[in-house]
Amino acid sequence: MEMAIEVESLYFSYGDSLILRDINFKIKKGEFVSIIGPNGSGKSTLLKNMISIYKPNRGSIKIDGKEIREYKAKELAKKIAIVPQDTNIAYDFSVFDVVVMGRNPYLGRFQSESYKDFQIVEDSLKLTDTLYLKDKSINQISGGERQRVIIARALAQEPEIMLLDEPTSHLDINHQIEILSLLKKLNTEKSMTIIIVIHDINLAARYSSKMILLNKGEIISIGKPREVITYENIEMAYNLNVVITENLYTNSPYLIPLTSKKL
């Protein structure tokens, strides 16, 4: 089985503080992976290492079998796209123009977009239910609309792997399910490898083939949702009394938080 991402003995620090320690995991092509863990456990930092925004102090990250540091920026952007937690867009670009930016890796230095590029942009807008926003300024739409537009931009990049940092955090329950279902569809129909950071453990368990539980910069559990979502693991990572039951409608483990152990 071909690997999309292989991370080996990764260490990363901001200045003197070590944030990620001895991170090891492999993600096969076509997997749907959720990274969960408490605030500050290193989830976003790990994602940013996986797309070369940050460079690890030690260890190796391979994308499609090749060391990440050996990729040129445009070449990497065709393999992997990121939907960050907060996207600041300084200028008043229209939604359409923002999504067109997803085509940059495919254009030469002085080359402008072709009919095909615009077609891909339109498809991406349609898939994320944002076509009606196309002429609006990116700075004059709601948080949830903006999140869907940034996902459309990542789709326009036509990546093999998509990394999303809390893609459902600003969304209402309908759009949460819609976005996760869309990611699942891209995953099953286009074999796109999907990796999301997400706080909602029940949604993560429902959509993922694999989960990674981070705590204090280390992986404390990795595997299928049922292997990771155990009383012991959740209690250890979140300092919380919980009950793990079964969601009979979605056939996935279901967590009910009870009381914080700090109180």
Ligand SMILES: Nc1ncnc2c1ncn2[C@@H]1O[C@H](COP(=O)(O)OP(=O)(O)OP(=O)(O)O)[C@@H](O)[C@H]1O
């Ligand atoms: N740019 C930075 N410089 C220094 N320290 C940082 C920086 N970004 C994050 N940190 C620290 O690194 C640690 C991990 O942060 P990170 O954002 O990766 O956590 P997270 O698991 O994504 O958290 P959350 O669930 O709150 O989004 C935290 O202690 C945080 O304070």
